[in-house]
Amino acid sequence: MTVxxxxxxxxxxxxxxxxxxxxxxxxxxxxxxxxxxNAVQRQLSGETSTAKNIKSTSTRKxxxxxxxxxxxxxxxxxxxxxxxxxxxxxxxxxxEGQADMRIWLIEPPMPLKIRLYRCDKEFVLEPLKxxxxxxxxxxxxxxxxxxxxxxxLEGKRIELLQKMTSGIPSxxxxxxxxxxxxxxxxxxxxxxxxxxxxxxxxxxxxNFSKNSLIDTKVIKKWKVNKKKIFEIISIRGKIVASADHTxxxxxxxxxxxxxxxxxxxxxxxxxxxxNKEEILSINEENKDCGxxxxxxxxxxxxxxxxxxxxxxxxxxxxxxxxxxxxYKRIADEMKKIFYDNPKLKGILxxxxxxxxxxxxxxxxxxxxxREKIIGRIDIGGxxxxxxxxxxxxxxxxxxxxxxxxxxxxxERFFKTLGEKPDLSTLKEPDTKTALSYGAVDxxxxxxxLSKDKIKELKSLAENIGSTIEIVxxxxxxxxxxxxxxxxxxxxxxxxxxx
Numbered sequence: 001m002t003v004x005x006x007x008x009x010x011x012x013x014x015x016x017x018x019x020x021x022x023x024x025x026x027x028x029x030x031x032x033x034x035x036x037x038n039a040v041q042r043q044l045s046g047e048t049s050t051a052k053n054i055k056s057t058s059t060r061k062x063x064x065x066x067x068x069x070x071x072x073x074x075x076x077x078x079x080x081x082x083x084x085x086x087x088x089x090x091x092x093x094x095x096e097g098q099a100d101m102r103i104w105l106i107e108p109p110m111p112l113k114i115r116l117y118r119c120d121k122e123f124v125l126e127p128l129k130x131x132x133x134x135x136x137x138x139x140x141x142x143x144x145x146x147x148x149x150x151x152x153l154e155g156k157r158i159e160l161l162q163k164m165t166s167g168i169p170s171x172x173x174x175x176x177x178x179x180x181x182x183x184x185x186x187x188x189x190x191x192x193x194x195x196x197x198x199x200x201x202x203x204x205x206x207n208f209s210k211n212s213l214i215d216t217k218v219i220k221k222w223k224v225n226k227k228k229i230f231e232i233i234s235i236r237g238k239i240v241a242s243a244d245h246t247x248x249x250x251x252x253x254x255x256x257x258x259x260x261x262x263x264x265x266x267x268x269x270x271x272x273x274x275n276k277e278e279i280l281s282i283n284e285e286n287k288d289c290g291x292x293x294x295x296x297x298x299x300x301x302x303x304x305x306x307x308x309x310x311x312x313x314x315x316x317x318x319x320x321x322x323x324x325x326x327y328k329r330i331a332d333e334m335k336k337i338f339y340d341n342p343k344l345k346g347i348l349x350x351x352x353x354x355x356x357x358x359x360x361x362x363x364x365x366x367x368x369x370r371e372k373i374i375g376r377i378d379i380g381g382x383x384x385x386x387x388x389x390x391x392x393x394x395x396x397x398x399x400x401x402x403x404x405x406x407x408x409x410x411e412r413f414f415k416t417l418g419e420k421p422d423l424s425t426l427k428e429p430d431t432k433t434a435l436s437y438g439a440v441d442x443x444x445x446x447x448x449l450s451k452d453k454i455k456e457l458k459s460l461a462e463n464i465g466s467t468i469e470i471v472x473x474x475x476x477x478x479x480x481x482x483x484x485x486x487x488x489x490x491x492x493x494x495x496x497x498x
Contacts, residue, residue, distance in 0.1 A: 004106060009109060022091075023058075027063070027117075032114055032115045033080070047119075048067045048071070066089035070103065084112030087103065138346050139151075139152060142382045145355055150162040166325075179194055180239075183304055186301075194294070200218060205296060206272070213272070224242070225290055230285075231282070247259075247263065265281060269307075327362070331359075334347075338372075348375045348397070350381075350390035352378070374397055409469050410477035422491075424490055428457075435460040448486055
């Protein structure tokens with residue numbers, strides 16, 4: 001079996017489109033590239049058994065005969081052709097009572113990625129029609145900090161290529177490093193309980209580089225329920241904290257960070273004046289307790305006289321590291337999928353505003369792929385539905401890409417026509433002559449030409465390895481070109497005496 005060219009496929013589809021069944025009796029079977037042909041035989045044998053229940057005698061006869069024709073063809077195959085296979089069979093007679101049972105086997109120019117069995121009044125031709133449209137693809141990426149989905153847009157079909165997850169915890173505030181609501185927080189005008197602190201308040205923080213107190217703003221405040229608390233008693237008082245709240249501790253001549261559940265008696269906490277505050281005892285208690293957490297700009301604050309860590313900052317350090325690793329993994333996967341793909345025309349990236357912008361602006365993608373980005377779109381989804389949303393919201397961009405491409409071709413053509421007329425042709429006679437000499441580098445045809453004329457000229461151009469461009473009339477240049485006859489060429493060498 002020979003792989004059809006696009007032109008041969010287009011001819012075959014035009015023929016198949018003309019056929020109609022009298023009832024639902026035309027069979028379409030698609031076998032995807034690499035799929036087991038024997039499995040399809042077994043499926044169709046099952047469909048033959050089911051078809052015996054069809055009430056109409058003539059429809060039953062036609063369906064079973066069409067299925068048996070396909071099964072016989074498949075039995076003669078050792079394996080599925082490289083690009084997959086489309087089979088069509090049925091009675092196409094227009095005269096009732098007469099039979100004209102036909103079968104068509106098509107190996108398309110590109111791999112089939114669909115498996116399908118359909119019995120209908122018409123043949124299912126859309127998957128093959130898409131191949132006539134696809135000469136380029138767009139890379140798709142939708143992402144947030146938790147997951148990413150990579151896909152490709154081929155014609156009108158979206159293909160899911162890869163799903164990835166980051167492993168980053170979804171909510172900072174599901175846990176949190178927290179303190180008791182009655183903890184005293186230092187401000188300029190004295191101390192106030194943690195429960196009375198508000199977002200936007202200025203509270204005291206310790207500047208370790210200058211060894212002095214400074215003001216810091218409260219960015220966030222939230223409540224958290226914990227089932228275990230630690231009461232830490234020191235020389236000058238006590239503090240109640242969750243197991244994961246971070247304290248500053250003097251250890252071997254330097255200051256380190258330790259969570260409450262890792263502290264031990266005789267550890268030296270850091271007091272507000274920078275001096276040591278020895279722990280006398282630690283009481284661990286299992287009970288439900290409502291605690292409060294803060295996030296501040298300078299990453300630490302004073303609680304009951306002790307310097308304690310901005311709890312959210314530690315979480316952010318962890319998540320930022322995981323996020324960067326995730327971005328690198330996404331970039332590596334994009335490179336693996338798209339870097340060497342000659343059909344890649346552009347890349348669309350969608351996601352929440354900070355995430356996708358961080359990924360793009362911090363240049364995680366390889367330069368070659370970064371230069372292919374044609375759109376960054378604000379969307380909420382990062383799964384397969386997000387790919388669909390990305391494509392839907394990018395329709396103007398995608399349409400614009402086609403228009404830009406056409407404008408560039410025609411600008412080049414008109415520039416050559418004006419500045420180097422010997423290296424261009426306009427209208428059919430001169431263009432045909434140049435084609436006969438093998439001189440055409442790029443053949444340009446208007447979409448408004450008849451199908452037969454396009455087919456004729458494309459065939460001549462393909463024989464000499466010319467690039468073929470079909471342009472619309474959606475641009476001023478396209479309309480002007482169409483008005484001038486809709487046929488032209490940029491030449492490799494002078495071929496016409498003007």
